[in-house]
Amino acid sequence: MAVLIRVLFPLLASVLLALAPPARAALEENEVKAAVVYHLSLFADWPPGSLREGSFNLCVLTENEGMADALSRLGGKTVKGVHLVVWRKRPMLDLGICQMVYLGEMSEGARGRVIAQLAGQPVLTIANGGIPIPGAMVSLGVSGERVYFDIDLPVVQRGGLRLDAKLLRLARSVVK
């Protein structure tokens, strides 16, 4: 048994160490993305009457559990002076309470339906795709260690939202 421990432990340790960096990188990427989602909410303005009193609702639609966890940890922060509440949603469910919707890993069909459903609504739609997702107001992508975002201004304007000019300057691309 002692021998087994003496042989196996270094082995196990080395395997764990070999596995760790990619796992940690994925973990950090989720955290950074979650922070970006949160910060995007800070540089957006909703039309009057579209914000509820008491809470600001972020609805999360993703099959990536790690990302969902990272986003859920945003709960309790404040947006526009009210508490941020994070909701885990399934596609096709009612998204009427959401002010902001995160569209993560999911089938393109489901994503397209959700986007269609929210079209013209004062709901900030943030899609995670690496490329600009048609119909999403903001699309996130990762390049190296940096998270970037693209903005589709016509979609934003159709939803009645306004984005801070400083945000537009930071975007990788803006569709006008």
Added chain:
Amino acid sequence: MTRMRAPDHRRGWDRLNWLSTALALGIATLLLISSESATLHEDFQHRLATQASLVAANSAAAVVFQDKISARDNLAALSLAPEILSARIVLPDGTLFAGYEKAGASEKSPFWAGWIGLDRIEYQRGLDVENTEVANIHLIADLTPLRARILGFVAVVLGAGLLALLAAHILMARLRRAMRRAEDDMVHMAHYDALTGLPNRAFFETHTDQVLARTTQAALLFFDLDNFKVVNDSLGHPVGDQLLKAVAAQLGLVVRQTDNLSRLGGDEFTLLVVGAGHHQASSVAEHVIQALHHPFTIDGHELSIGASIGIALFPEDGDNVDKLLRSADSALYAAKAAGKHTWRFFSAEMDQQARDRLALEAGLRRALDRGELRMLYQPIVDLGTGRHIGFEALMRWTSPELGEVSPSVFIPVAEETGLIHAFGAFALREACAQARRWLEEGRGEVVVSVNVSARQFHGHGLVDSVRQTLRETGLPPSHLDLEITETALMGAEREVIDILNELHGLGVSLSLDDFGVGYASLSQLKRLPIHKLKIDRSFVMDIPRDSDDAAIITAIVGMAEALGLSVVAEGVETLEQQAFLASLGCRRGQGYLFGKPEPAA
């Protein structure tokens, strides 16, 4: 003539004045500068805070989305604010997120900027997003523009301050000059006689003291104008004043610049001749007498005055101003006694005379109170019948210290000292009371004659005194005769005539005493309420041998008759004189032949 010099303490005052003004201006300037500096500094800090806020607002998005390039671009916009030397955005963990350094920021400020805290300024603030500090903004600004503004302000304020100081200096100098002039005028007024411009007694005394301290010999000439009182009394003070001015001007021409001519008051002048001995002093005195010998023409009046001078030598006759002046005064008295228009040196006998006179004056002042005066009565008779028709009341003084003093000695002194008024009133009271007693004794024909001094005509006290005495004694006015001298008629004529008329109105008769020796104008006689002329004894003395005197008496008697006046001859001593006077028509006489002055029987 020496003018008083401005005292040195005034210069100290001027300097103090100037210093206090400069100090006040300096303090005001410092206060202004420091207040303005504080305001400018505050403004600058405020602007820096605004810059920091702008940086914070512009950089918030870049920081939260970790866009360092964007943040750096934002900061680069600070190059438009030249005073910002560096700007840094630091993350909460202390790492530098983005920074900006002004090109050439290593330029050093002047060495003194650091001393006064105007080198550079730092400002720091947090960058908050949703109440969370996500970074810290740190600005460093150069205070060169602030320094330039403060320096500019200092220059303006200092310039204005210097201008104000200059203006104050000019104004103060002008004020000082005016004050100095006023002060000099006051000093001048205190030391100089306003009428003649000559030094006055105060200046004479101090100046003479100073001069005597420095010299070994000097002569003091003390003089007055012989006829000044007559001019002043008869022509009035304005003419007298003009005469004094003319005299001062004339004397100014005669005396040397180094001689100190002063006016002590009235018509008294002094001339201090430094270094002069007996010989030089007499020659100066002669000069002065010559200078004042010519008549002065004032207001159309030709006035002959002339001076008498007393001279005292320093140090023999006095080693200080007071003694010297007293000696010169004694000499002056002697000069006047010797007949006017002359000069006399002081001598020890004069000192004795002066002391005698002082003793006489002192005794005379006490004579009335101590009952040393008494009245004697000399009969006036009808030359035809030898009957007593009146008495002349004559005053006598027996002093316990001086013995019997002649009226010719004490009456002038009484006149000079003003005692004559009291003496005159005494004589009047005594004589009237005596005449009243004679009346009561049944001698109803007797008239008492009382002498009135010229001095008693000054003011209106005489008429009241006569009226009151007649009332008190109950003597009928017709039994009182007042004898006045011709000199009383000179001078203020109008006033004297008024007084004579009032006395006449009381019912008192008036006699002109010592007639013939004075200057009584005959034309005046008829205008005056005079009843009697008394022919001076000098005309009576030598008759009947002197035919001139006989002719004069004849003329007087004739004139008196024509004017309706009675005549009394004085000094009748022999029967021959009595008979001769009677033959000339003179009906009354007085003299030892009829009786000496004696106490009332």
